[in-house]
Structures are given as structure tokens and as C-alpha cells.
Amino acid sequence: MNEPIETDVAIVGAGPAGLFAVFELGLLDLKAHLIDILDRPGGQCTELYPEKPIYDIPGLPTVTGQQLTDRLMEQIKPFSPQFHFGEMVTGLTKCADGRWKLTSDAGTEIVAPVVVVAAGGGSFMPKRPPVPGIEAYEGRSVFYAVRKMEDFRGKDILIAGGGDSALDWTLNLAPIAKSLTLVHHRDGFRAAQHSVNRMRELVDAGKVKFHVASVKALHGENGVLSSATLAGADKQEFQVAAAAFIPFFGLTMKLGPIADFGLKLTDNLIAVDTAKFESETPGVFAIGDICTYSGKVKLILSGFHEAALMAQAAFHICRPNDRLRFQYTTSSSNLHKKLGAS
Amino acid sequence: MKIIAKDREGNEHELEGRDGWTLMEILREGGLGVAAECGGACACATCHVYLTDGWYEKLPPPSEAETDMLDMALGVEPNSRLSCQITLDESMDGIACTVAPE
Numbered sequence: 001m002n003e004p005i006e007t008d009v010a011i012v013g014a015g016p017a018g019l020f021a022v023f024e025l026g027l028l029d030l031k032a033h034l035i036d037i038l039d040r041p042g043g044q045c046t047e048l049y050p051e052k053p054i055y056d057i058p059g060l061p062t063v064t065g066q067q068l069t070d071r072l073m074e075q076i077k078p079f080s081p082q083f084h085f086g087e088m089v090t091g092l093t094k095c096a097d098g099r100w101k102l103t104s105d106a107g108t109e110i111v112a113p114v115v116v117v118a119a120g121g122g123s124f125m126p127k128r129p130p131v132p133g134i135e136a137y138e139g140r141s142v143f144y145a146v147r148k149m150e151d152f153r154g155k156d157i158l159i160a161g162g163g164d165s166a167l168d169w170t171l172n173l174a175p176i177a178k179s180l181t182l183v184h185h186r187d188g189f190r191a192a193q194h195s196v197n198r199m200r201e202l203v204d205a206g207k208v209k210f211h212v213a214s215v216k217a218l219h220g221e222n223g224v225l226s227s228a229t230l231a232g233a234d235k236q237e238f239q240v241a242a243a244a245f246i247p248f249f250g251l252t253m254k255l256g257p258i259a260d261f262g263l264k265l266t267d268n269l270i271a272v273d274t275a276k277f278e279s280e281t282p283g284v285f286a287i288g289d290i291c292t293y294s295g296k297v298k299l300i301l302s303g304f305h306e307a308a309l310m311a312q313a314a315f316h317i318c319r320p321n322d323r324l325r326f327q328y329t330t331s332s333s334n335l336h337k338k339l340g341a342s
Numbered sequence: 343m344k345i346i347a348k349d350r351e352g353n354e355h356e357l358e359g360r361d362g363w364t365l366m367e368i369l370r371e372g373g374l375g376v377a378a379e380c381g382g383a384c385a386c387a388t389c390h391v392y393l394t395d396g397w398y399e400k401l402p403p404p405s406e407a408e409t410d411m412l413d414m415a416l417g418v419e420p421n422s423r424l425s426c427q428i429t430l431d432e433s434m435d436g437i438a439c440t441v442a443p444e
């Protein structure tokens with residue numbers, strides 16, 4: 001395990017609220033580390049609607065989810081936020097000196113006087129197909145992502161899904177697999193046309209098997225898969241060899257470990273006051289979709305406002321002996337220096 | 343207008359539908375455990391239902407966007423629909439559905 005990282009503010013979630021928090025904190029000279037289970041910033045904006053235009057960001061008549069994220073990343077760059085992607089925050093504990101310690105499933109530990117939970121609807125987790133007993137195979141024979149292609153060499157591979165991930169990995173793994181079977185519930189795909197064409201060529205060449213079917217059962221021992229039962233459109237069941245099963249049905253949001261942080265939750269949301277956006281646990285703030293208060297609206301602009309007020313309150317915790325001077329970014333030469341805009 | 347909805351435990355609920363609302367909204371308000379993470383934007387597939395009693399055939403077919411998004415749903419059957427893409431009107435009185443597994 002690595003040495004704990006010490007910083008001013010530890011942020012859970014790199015969606016729009018978490019990202020803009022970096023900016024508001026940065027103006028007050030507070031440094032931040034962010035952890036997100038996704039492998040890139042943007043939260044719902046980049047995961048659920050990267051190409052869709054958003055029309056209600058003040059001053060930006062239309063901006064897509066991806067563009068907004070790119071712009072936020074550019075805006076916070078001067079403050080050099082540190083990102084820990086692909087990690088899930090699993091624990092929040094109080095240190096002996098009164099600071100907080102956030103821990104992740106990858107062993108990262110961040111110690112800070114202030115924690116900001118900007119977790120949106122929760123961690124994005126892969127959707128688990130409704131196949132009985134699938135949990136027992138996860139991590140050994142069932143995978144929701146391909147990390148190392150070599151792990152799949154020479155194996156009978158079963159892939160389920162009809163999107164770009166399913167198609168891309170069918171094409172990438174077919175050359176190294178012993179056999180590769182793709183199953184999808186219809187003979188149509190929402191993936192790029194050239195990938196679909198390429199897949200069909202591999203099917204014609206006998207290098208990939210494609211079935212319009214769904215996976216009904218997995219067979220194996222001690223978490224090691226050997227075959228799977230599929231059911232076709234006519235409900236007829238049949239078996240295919242499978243040492244690895246990779247379902248690609250996208251992600252869903254699950255509150256996850258945050259539920260066990262001991263924070264006061266109302267309908268799975270963190271209750272905050274509207275002056276500081278602090279939870280009932282001092283030093284732990286919540287902003288964006290995850291927070292709730294009378295009149296809360298789940299909009300990106302609400303998250304921005306919440307971030308600004310949170311930062312003011314966080315300053316007093318991180319710098320108890322300093323006076324906070326309110327300054328406009330337009331006219332403060334001090335702020336210009338920080339933003340590299342002199 | 344009536345909506346007959348079966349939850350994941352197999353219990354049947356009779357809900358009051360509203361003209362112009364989506365089936366997803368009625369199911370969510372009715373506490374049937376429909377996550378509807380994207381709020382009805384056809385972007386998450388967590389509002390997946392099966393239409394029963396011949397209602398799949400009675401409704402106009404799903405749009406291409408809905409068919410594409412259904413690829414991200416689990417346990418898809420020939421009568422699968424995304425309930426946020428079904429806007430209710432009086433002709434749908436008595437519509438029957440089962441909430442799909444999570």
C-alpha cells in the first residue's frame with residue numbers, strides 16, 4: 001500500500017459538480033484530489049450523453065456532454081487537480097487528528113480536513129445479466145471489461161451485447177481466441193457499421209459464431225466456467241463452450257459504499273444545509289445530484305452553485321486562521337495570477 | 343385510464359395513468375422500482391418493461407433510438423419496451439406490463 005496522500009480537499013466523483021468544485025476551491029488556494037470509478041472525467045455527461053446537446057448551461061447556448069466536460073477540464077487546469085480514475089471509494093474514516101481519510105479499492109488513501117461527496121447517482125457499475133449464479137464466476141471467468149487481452153488467448157470466449165464494446169472486443173479477441181461466440185437478442189446492432197460488417201465477415205469465414213439468443217445458464221466449477229446454455233429466439237436451448245464470458249450491457253449507477261459512510265441519508269441522498277452544503281457530519285460536504293435539501297433540482301447549474309458555496313465553507317475548515325477575502329475573477333490581479341491570465 | 347403493472351416479485355398493481363405522461367413516470371410514482379436513471383431521455387435502459395396481454399402488438403412499434411437503447415437492457419424479450427418511450431393516451435386504457443429484472 002502507498003503512503004497516504006495529504007491534501008486540502010478529497011472529492012468523490014469527477015462529474016460536473018466535482019470538476020467545478022476544483023475551480024471554486026482553487027480560487028481560494030485549496031488543492032484537491034478526485035477519485036472516480038470511471039476512467040475519465042464527466043460523470044453522467046460523458047457516460048450517458050457525450051454527444052447530446054445541453055441547452056441550459058448559463059452562457060453556453062448549446063454544448064454537448066463531452067464538450068462541457070472538456071471545457072471544465074480546461075477551466076480547472078491551472079489548479080492542477082490530481083485524478084485517481086478507475087478507483088471506487090470504499091471507505092471514509094476519521095483520523096486521530098480530526099482530518100478525514102478516504103480509501104479506495106485500489107489502496108489509495110487520501111487524508112484531508114474536508115471531504116466533498118460529488119457522487120451523483122452513485123458509482124457507475126457494469127450491468128449484471130440476470131443469469132443465475134453469475135456472481136460466483138465474476139473475476140475468474142466472467143468479466144465486464146477486458147483489461148489484458150493476453151488473459152483471453154487460446155480460450156473459448158462468449159461475448160454478449162450489441163453495442164460498440166461488444167463488437168470491438170469480438171473483433172479484437174477473435175484472432176487470439178480458441179473460439180469466439182457472440183450472442184445478442186436481435187440480428188441488429190447499435191455499433192459502428194464498419195465493425196458490424198467486419199464481424200459478419202468473420203462469421204462468414206467461420207472465425208466467429210453469432211447467435212440471436214440470450215444466455216440462460218452458466219456451467220463450471222469453483223468459479224471456472226466451461227460452458228453456457230443459450231436460448232434462441234424460438235426458445236430452443238443449446239450449449240456452447242465458454243471459458244470466459246464477457247457481457248457488455250453498459251453501466252448503471254449504484255450508491256455503493258457511500259451508503260455505509262455513516263452520513264445522514266434521505267431516500268439515498270445526502271441531506272445538506274443550503275448555506276454550506278455540509279452534511280450533518282462536520283467536514284463532509286455533498287454537492288450535485290447526490291445532495292438533497294428543500295427545493296433541490298438535479299441540474300448541472302445547481303451543482304455549480306453548490307460547489308461555490310461549499311468552497312467558502314471548506315476554506316474556514318482548511319485555513320481556520322486565515323481571513324477569506326471575497327474577490328471577483330474579473331478584477332483581482334491575485335486571482336489572475338492563479339489562473340495564469342495576467 | 344388504468345395501468346396493470348406486475349412488479350419484480352410478481353404482484354399485480356393497478357395504477358391510474360395520465361394522458362400525456364409516460365408509462366415510466368406512472369410506474370416510478372407507483373413505487374414499482376423502475377430506476378429510470380436518465381429521467382426518460384432514452385439513454386440508460388433502466389426503465390425496461392415487458393408489455394403483456396397483446397399490448398406490444400397494439401402499440402406503434404418502438405423508434406430506432408429505442409430499439410438501439412434496448413440493446414443495453416438485460417433480459418430482452420420480443421415484447422420488451424422502454425417505458426419512458428411510451429406516452430400514454432386514452433387509447434391505452436388497461437395497458438398491461440411487467441417490470442423487467444434489474
Ligand SMILES: Cc1cc2nc3c(=O)[nH]c(=O)nc-3n(C[C@H](O)[C@H](O)[C@H](O)COP(=O)(O)OP(=O)(O)OC[C@H]3O[C@@H](n4cnc5c(N)ncnc54)[C@H](O)[C@@H]3O)c2cc1C
Pocket residue numbers: 012013014015016017018035036037038042043044045048049053054055056087088089090118119120121122123124255256257258287288289290298299300301303379380381383385
Ligand atoms: C440523458 C441525460 C440528460 C441530461 N440533461 C441535462 C440537461 O440538459 N441539463 C442539466 O442541467 N442536467 C442534465 N442532466 C443531469 C446532469 O447530467 C446531472 O445533474 C449531473 O451529471 C450531476 O452531476 P454530478 O457531478 O453531481 O454527478 P454525476 O455526473 O453523476 O457524477 C458522479 C460521479 O461520481 C462517481 N462516483 C460515485 N460514487 C463513487 C464512488 N464510491 N467511488 C468512485 N466514484 C464514484 C460516478 O462514477 C460518477 O462519475 C441530464 C442527465 C441525463 C442522464
Ligand code: FES
Pocket residue numbers: 366378379380381382383384385386387388389411424425426427
Ligand atoms: S428512463 Fe432511461 S431509457 Fe428510459
